[in-house]
Amino acid sequence: MIAKLDSSPLGISVRIARIDWAAMSQDEGRRLREFGLLEGCEVTPRHRGSIFSRDPLALTIGRMQVIIRARQAAAIEVEPAA
Amino acid sequence: MTSAIPSIALVGNPNAGKSSLFNALTGARQKIANYPGVTVERKAGHASFADGRPLSLIDLPGTYSLTPASLDEAVTRDVVLGKQAGETRPDALVVVVDAANLDNHLCFALELLALGLPTVIALNMLDLATRDGLTLDPERLSRELGVPVVPTVAVRKRGLAELLAAIDGAIATHQPRVAVAPPPNDASLHQRARAIARAATVDETPVRRWTQRVDSVVLHPVAGLVILLALMFVMFQAVYAAAEAPADFLEGGIGVLQGWVVDVLPDGFLRGLIVEGLLAGVGAVIVFLPQILILFLFILLLEASGYMTRAAFLMDGLMGKVGLSGRGFIPLLSSFACAVPGIMATRSIPDEKDRLTTILIAPLMTCSARMPVYTLVIGAFIPARTVGGSPVGLQGLVLFGLFLSGIVGALLVAWVLRRSVTKGNAAGFMMEMPRYQWPRARDIGLALWQRAWIFLRRAGTIIAMTTVVLWLLLSFPKAPADSDVRQVDYSVAGHIASGLEAVVRPIGFNHDIALALIPAMAAREVAVSALATANAIDAGDDEEAVAMSLGERLQGRWSLATALAFLAWFVFAPQCISTIAITRRETNGWKWPLFMVGYLFALAYAAAGITYWTAVAFGLG
Structure with missing residues (x-):
């Protein structure tokens, strides 16, 4: 079952199946990779936005917590973690 | 070896604790200036080896790789490659990595090691890693990387002597290494970093980190905003309440000084110039030093504790609606102290239009220079009473209202600008969220003194x-x-x-x-x-x-x-x-x-x- 990271439920680990690099700028793509967001790795969505908006998304990857926008999360396909 | 003082650059990821290490090594012997031609802050300082020989240290802006995304990250790349105008290439690098986040920080470390300069790894914040249930083997890490690894706890000054000795040794025994090609792409670089991190990890007990527990409240869609608003309200009330006594003291002191000059100098041009010009004028401004320091203290504490990024997260939704990003929140909050460092802090905003808009609205944040004006007029015209029996002071409330007008005005202006003169792509917002940390009195004190x-x-x-x-x-x-x-x-x-x-x-x-x-x-x-x-x-x-x-x-x-x-x-x-x-x-x-x-x-x-x-x-x- 393939879902997009921007709509994954909070607190549940998922594995990144595919990232549509074409959906974001080169710089954004590189920063995602620098954060360690790569195909095959596990992430857990933690927090989403405030009353103002559903943006941004905070997620844990390894021992790091990073913030990305929903627009980038929408380009990331995830599957249930093993 | 040249006889010149060796220059060592501290380099590493954001949130690796570089600045604390720099403060611990140099103490107050720091000089903050700008790199020529760019407005990136250059932090340099001095330290000495155990035998007294001096060395110079420079603290480079934190970045994730040698491919820069912003102006300050470009400076880091140019300095370590020896391409920064007016800056000699460092004789050695101290790569600062967060012991609790080796997976990620070793990526940049591997890229830096490939440069072939004498290099020492500072395995920093080891105490926090231990708190998180992590046991590491620095010697194993050193074998894997082929360079000395020194465990440090910068905020407790642990490992500093060992670090200096290792730098000394690395420079003295340095053999021009065959520049090792870094892994060909990001994925293999990460794989390699992860493999090394795994090898150096002796034990990893999963502990529920309290950072996560705090975040479930602080980043709550509603409670988080209430907390943020309350924090800012307390900040502005404190600026008023806590500064009163020291401000009165300063005012009294200036009065005494004026009286003394009147006694010693004969009436005339010079006395008028000093008493009515210099002392009355400069004195009226100096009185506000306590307030400015309290404001800066709050901002520094929020920054050092790791809360500031949370505030940026909470505000991103709102700022996104007017075409800005949460990134802009930090420069804008700094602008409450002074728009000049605030505008300089916009360098970390990657999108050009987003950055320009943030610069244009930064002066709307109520900077500390307005405090003298506001305080004088509020003090004279707004009665010093509380509002309807609550402990909230009317004067503080008016001040809060003025701050709020600036913020609302700024958001409206940004909204208009992003639809007219600074139209462009939707701004992005990608940021690492640091762990919570107790701010160190020493680091805060030093920054406060500089301000x-x-x-x-x-x-x-x-x-x-x-x-x-x-x-x-x-x-x-x-x-x-x-x-x-x-x-x-x-x-x-x-x-x-x-x-x-x-x-x-x-x-x-x-x-x-x-x-x-x-x-x-x-x-x-x-x-x-x-x-x-x-x-x-x-x-x-x-x-x-x-x-x-x-x-x-x-x-x-x-x-x-x-x-x-x-x-x-x-x-x-x-x-x-x-x-x-x-x-x-x-x-x-x-x-x-x-x-x-x-x-x-x-x-x-x-x-x-x-x-x-x-x-x-x-x-x-």
Whole structure:
């Protein structure tokens, strides 16, 4: 079952199946990779936005917590973690 | 080996604890300047090896790789590659990595190691890693990487001597290494970093980190915002309440100094210049040092604890709606202390249009230079009572309202700008969220001292100069003794002010204010010193008038409507040479600073006018 990271439920680990690099700028793509967001790795969505908006998304990857926008999360396909 | 002092660069990811390590190694022996040509802050300092030989250290902006995404990250790349103009290539690198985040931080470390410079790894914040249930083997890590690895806890000064010894050794025994090609792509680089991190990890107990527990409250969609708002409210109340005693003390001290000068110097030009010009003018501004320091203290604490990024996260949704990003929240919050460092902090915003918009609205954040103006006028015209039996003070509430007007104004302006002059792509927002940490008194103290020094130097130069010039303009030509025209009106400055008065009369400003606005172009707080100087001259030898505070004198001369209009004016007016200068430098030309000054004066005039006319309509004129 393939879902997009921007709509994954909070607190549940998922594995990144595919990232549509074409959906974001080169710089954004590189920063995602620098954060360690790569195909095959596990992430857990933690927090989403405030009353103002559903943006941004905070997620844990390894021992790091990073913030990305929903627009980038929408380009990331995830599957249930093993 | 050359006999020159070896220069060592500290480099690493953001949040690796680089600055704390730099502070621990150099103590107060630091020099903060700018890299020539760019406005990226260059932090350099000195330390010495165990045998007393000196070394120079430079703290480079944190970044994730040698491919920069922003101006300050480009400086890091250029310095380590030896391409930064005016900067020699470092003799050695200290790569600072967060012991609890090796997976990620080793990626950049591997890239840096491939450069072939003498390198030492500082395995920093080892105590926090232990707290997180992580046991590491530094020797194994050292074998895997082929360079010395020194465990450090910068904030407790642990491992510093060992680190210095390792640097010394690395330089002395350095064999030009065959530059190792880094892994060909990001995925294999990460794989390699992860493999090394795994090898160096002896034990990893999963502990529920308290950072996550705190975040479930602090980042809550509703509770988080309430907490943020409450924090900011407390901050502004504290600025008022806690600064009162030290400010009174400073004010008393300046009064004593003035009395002493009056006693020693004969009446004449020099005495007037010192007592009415310099001491009255500079003194009126120095009194606000406690408030400025309290504001900076809060901002530094929020930053050092890791809360600031959470605030950026919470505000991103709102800022996204007006076309900005949460990234802009940090520069904007810094602008509450001063727009100059705030505008400089926009360098970390990758999107050019997003950055430009943030720069243009930064002066709307209520900077500390407005505090003297607000405090004086609020103190004189708003009664010091609480609101309806609550512990909330009315004066603090008005101050909060002024801050809020600036913020709301800024958001509206950003919304308009992003749909007109700075139209562009939707801004991005990608950021690492640091763990929570107790701020270290030492690091905070050092930063606070640097801020205080900058403020005092400003008071000693720009403000002192403008008040002296103003005193001269106010004192000459002398009004004839038998004339009933006030000296202030008779002087050169008085005539200039009369011209300006015609323009600002419709918005309720009187001659006093017109007079204060001209020198305040240099810096907003000069408006207060200008009022003080004009009043000191006006009072002359009238002892009763001299004994009255500036606030008391204003009460007699301004209506409440005028006072409120004056406050509204300063919410918007771009009266600060430094801000205009830094905007010119950051935007490479005069186009944007002129645009900024123009739109802000227009807003200031409108806001003051509307406030005045409304107040008059309610019978407060």
